Amino acid sequence: MTSDPTGRFAGRRIYLTGAASGIGLATARLLAGEGAALALVDVNEAGLRAAAKETGGHPFVVELRDGEAIDRSVQAAGEALGGLDGVVNCAGVALSAGVDVMDPADWDRVLAINLTAPYRVCRAALPLLKAEKKASIVNVSSGAALVPSNGGASAYAASKGGLISFGKMLAAETAPNIRVNTICPGVVDTPMTAFALRGDPAVATAFLGAYAMRRAAEPVELAEAIAFLLSDQASFITGITLSADGGRSFH
Ligand SMILES: NC(=O)c1ccc[n+]([C@@H]2O[C@H](COP(=O)([O-])OP(=O)(O)OC[C@H]3O[C@@H](n4cnc5c(N)ncnc54)[C@H](O)[C@@H]3O)[C@@H](O)[C@H]2O)c1
Numbered sequence: 708m709t710s711d712p713t714g715r716f717a718g719r720r721i722y723l724t725g726a727a728s729g730i731g732l733a734t735a736r737l738l739a740g741e742g743a744a745l746a747l748v749d750v751n752e753a754g755l756r757a758a759a760k761e762t763g764g765h766p767f768v769v770e771l772r773d774g775e776a777i778d779r780s781v782q783a784a785g786e787a788l789g790g791l792d793g794v795v796n797c798a799g800v801a802l803s804a805g806v807d808v809m810d811p812a813d814w815d816r817v818l819a820i821n822l823t824a825p826y827r828v829c830r831a832a833l834p835l836l837k838a839e840k841k842a843s844i845v846n847v848s849s850g851a852a853l854v855p856s857n858g859g860a861s862a863y864a865a866s867k868g869g870l871i872s873f874g875k876m877l878a879a880e881t882a883p884n885i886r887v888n889t890i891c892p893g894v895v896d897t898p899m900t901a902f903a904l905r906g907d908p909a910v911a912t913a914f915l916g917a918y919a920m921r922r923a924a925e926p927v928e929l930a931e932a933i934a935f936l937l938s939d940q941a942s943f944i945t946g947i948t949l950s951a952d953g954g955r956s957f958h
Pocket of ligand 1: 769
């Protein structure tokens, strides 16, 4: 792909999780196209290699439940890119199971990937980000953290709600040099939501009925919102939670 050396992210070095699929992949494409150098992180090795080939990013195959593997990847990313001034925590997993029937191991897995991993990534990246005059972190939460859906997503909502609170506290801790913001997507057409959008049309219509815009987002629409918060265009914005949800939460 063509990368614009004079683009909005020229000279920027960004560590991005979840880069093999969906919103993370769209974000990798957008950032690379606008000149960023990328460390692409995911557990899906084949998807990650394809993303790296397309965007010119450095691939790091990481299981994000492994905190020490995160530490090693952040270190290696900093060495490969000559520092870091951006982080996007986009990897995540969904789970649908009522509280009474959910296996506690599933609760732990969702919290580990959606909440503890972003903390570990930020913890490992802070020394590198602090070495820069300005740096930016964007965490990808969910509208499920703001408005309950049909139920069955308690672990997911708790992990994403925790991520919002974590981001606010981190923004307070790391200002003024590092900005930290959170995105809450509504439904986006990715493998994560295929069960709702690509199955029974009646289910999809009911699902989308909760959205004023009555449609799912394309991944690139979320990538644009992430890129905005990551960029200097958002230079006076920190600690916020931005809904990009087609009118679901009116947060
Ligand atoms: N799609 C939606 O409607 C929607 C809505 C709200 C929030 N989100 C959030 O957006 C983010 C991206 O979701 P998406 O829709 O692009 O999903 P996706 O399933 O297309 O992509 C998620 C990526 O995370 C990676 N990942 C998952 N567990 C991992 C682990 N343990 N270690 C390393 N990588 C791991 C997957 O391999 C995958 O590439 C997630 O945090 C999700 O919760 C999505």
